Amino acid sequence: xxxxxxxxxxxxxxxxxxxxxxxxxxxxxxxxxxxxxxxxxxxxxxxxxxxxxxxxxxxxxxxxxxxxxxxxxxxxxxxxxxxxxxxxxxxxxxxxxxxxxxxxxxxxxxxxxxxxxxxxxxxxxxxxxxxxxxxxxxxxxxxxxxxxxxxxxxxxxxxxxxxxxxxxxxxxxxxxxxxxxxxxxxxxxxxxxxxxxxxxxxxxxxxxxxxxxxxxxxxxxxxxxxxxxxxxxxxxxxxxxxxxxxxxxxxxxxxxxxxxxxxxxxxxxxxxxxxxxxxxxxxxxxxxxxxxxxxxxxxxxxxxxxxxxxxxxxxxxxxxxxxxxxxxxxxxxxxxxxxxxxxxxxxxxxxxxxxxxxxxxxxxxxxxxxxxxxxxxxxxxxxxxxxxxxxxxxxxxxxxxxxxxxxxxxxxxxxxxxxxxxxxxxxxxxxxxxxxxxxxxxxxxxxxxxxxxxxxxxxxxxxxxxxxxxxxxxxxxxxxxxxxxxxxxxxxxx
Numbered sequence: 001x002x003x004x005x006x007x008x009x010x011x012x013x014x015x016x017x018x019x020x021x022x023x024x025x026x027x028x029x030x031x032x033x034x035x036x037x038x039x040x041x042x043x044x045x046x047x048x049x050x051x052x053x054x055x056x057x058x059x060x061x062x063x064x065x066x067x068x069x070x071x072x073x074x075x076x077x078x079x080x081x082x083x084x085x086x087x088x089x090x091x092x093x094x095x096x097x098x099x100x101x102x103x104x105x106x107x108x109x110x111x112x113x114x115x116x117x118x119x120x121x122x123x124x125x126x127x128x129x130x131x132x133x134x135x136x137x138x139x140x141x142x143x144x145x146x147x148x149x150x151x152x153x154x155x156x157x158x159x160x161x162x163x164x165x166x167x168x169x170x171x172x173x174x175x176x177x178x179x180x181x182x183x184x185x186x187x188x189x190x191x192x193x194x195x196x197x198x199x200x201x202x203x204x205x206x207x208x209x210x211x212x213x214x215x216x217x218x219x220x221x222x223x224x225x226x227x228x229x230x231x232x233x234x235x236x237x238x239x240x241x242x243x244x245x246x247x248x249x250x251x252x253x254x255x256x257x258x259x260x261x262x263x264x265x266x267x268x269x270x271x272x273x274x275x276x277x278x279x280x281x282x283x284x285x286x287x288x289x290x291x292x293x294x295x296x297x298x299x300x301x302x303x304x305x306x307x308x309x310x311x312x313x314x315x316x317x318x319x320x321x322x323x324x325x326x327x328x329x330x331x332x333x334x335x336x337x338x339x340x341x342x343x344x345x346x347x348x349x350x351x352x353x354x355x356x357x358x359x360x361x362x363x364x365x366x367x368x369x370x371x372x373x374x375x376x377x378x379x380x381x382x383x384x385x386x387x388x389x390x391x392x393x394x395x396x397x398x399x400x401x402x403x404x405x406x407x408x409x410x411x412x413x414x415x416x417x418x419x420x421x422x423x424x425x426x427x428x429x430x431x432x433x434x435x436x437x438x439x440x441x442x443x444x445x446x447x448x449x450x451x452x453x454x455x456x457x458x459x460x461x462x463x464x465x466x467x468x469x470x471x472x473x474x475x476x477x478x479x480x481x482x483x484x485x486x487x488x489x490x491x492x493x494x
Contacts, residue, residue, distance in 0.1 A: 013176070017173065018052060022058060024170070025061070028147075029147075031145055033166040034149070034152060035168050036159065037151070038159075039171065041344070042217045042220060043219075049153050052151065053119070053121055062119040064118035066120045066121065068082045068121070068123065070122050070130060077101075080106055110142060114142060117146045117147050119151060120150045121152075124281075125153065126155070128156070175221070184210070187225025189207070197232060203234065215252075219323075219343060220256055223346075225323070226323040226324070228240070230321075253345060257349045261353070266301075268300065268315075277384070281347060282341060284339050285341060286338070287339060288338075291316075296401075319340075359382070363383060385403070401416060403420075405421050415435045417438070417440045418435065418440070419444075436460070438458050443465070443469060444467075451470070454474075455471070456477040463482060464485070465483075466485070467487040
């Protein structure tokens with residue numbers, strides 16, 4: 001496997017700034033210091049930070065690298081847990097991370113990192129007191145005078161000014177007109193298609209006018225370029241230019257996304273895109289797992305020409321070509337896209353669109369609910385529930401599909417599909433007993449969950465995917481079972 005180079009396309013125009021940030025991190029005083037990348041949403045902060053993070057110079061200079069996404073809805077204990085998972089411990093973990101409190105996690109991080117030269121990336125910081133919050137019980141990130149660095153990305157200029165360590169603020173510049181054109185044209189007029197385009201000068205004239213409208217924002221340029229690459233018609237390009245809204249940057253961005261969404265060739269692909277809002281912010285999505293989810297939801301049509309899996313992979317490629325998703329990794333063997341992520345601005349748009357359509361409800365602990373179902377009395381047949389620790393989710397008779405991340409308890413009587421990751425599901429036998437219509441069950445990173453003998457009651461279950469868990473041999477009593485993915489199998493006695 002290898003890292004895909006799609007980010008290199010988006011990096012057009014940022015080469016000098018990338019080198020400047022790397023130099024700031026690897027050179028200078030021995031004391032702990034911070035570099036803050038500041039710019040508005042969609043300006044390329046995370047892309048530049050990720051390029052810095054994966055550069056050979058940074059990897060060679062630092063002994064330990066940690067990347068966490070903070071976002072608006074962060075909880076300190078979750079950030080510390082994610083950091084602790086990423087740093088190697090010489091003596092191993094004496095206790096399960098899930099059993100530690102905030103103070104214990106912070107002390108463990110301090111004890112490990114005080115011995116190393118490390119780089120900590122805090123991506124998408126919104127609150128001015130985030131650094132103080134992370135260090136509130138004990139200074140997890142203290143100064144060992146060993147050239148340790150923190151790299152922070154934020155949309156708010158005053159965030160960096162509130163960090164009580166030496167700070168260099170790098171205001172990321174918008175792309176100039178020529179660099180904007182290079183990025184836009186790489187998407188809208190890829191080299192492999194140029195030879196077949198008639199009147200190329202006309203497209204360049206229109207394209208340059210359109211790039212000026214994007215105000216040097218890489219996300220806007222990439223999404224617009226992806227849309228126009230599927231509409232190589234001079235009249236369409238002219239129409240987009242004439243209808244361009246004279247509004248602020250955020251509204252322009254939303255308009256570009258909405259136009260590109262409506263241009264997707266069918267409702268299946270539109271559903272596949274909206275479904276990506278189910279995943280947490282900055283989550284790396286496994287394409288093979290995503291394809292299984294799409295198929296289970298009925299988003300992939302049967303065709304005579306291709307298998308259903310092939311069609312799904314073509315959908316992933318289509319979304320990548322249109323810059324709706326960022327390619328994280330491809331296979332060096334067959335070239336397939338293996339992992340993707342979705343930009344937070346695109347994800348926010350998808351959440352709003354999916355909620356308005358009654359397609360998906362996204363619920364999160366810190367806001368309790370992202371979707372607007374409670375105020376509009378909408379019926380949602382699928383939900384994504386994220387980080388509701390210590391809370392019992394309300395039962396919904398209409399819910400058919402649930403994706404859960406960081407849950408403690410659930411009860412949904414009409415559920416057809418259940419996927420849960422990194423969660424502590426208490427009284428799972430009760431959950432099983434309340435999901436008699438369940439057809440697909442996927443559990444990942446739920447090591448404390450015990451699957452009881454009552455699983456035999458799931459008489460509609462067709463697929464179980466739980467490689468981390470021991471499953472009762474009563475599983476084999478289920479007559480509808482077709483697909484089993486387990487690491488340890490207890491075969492029935494004959």
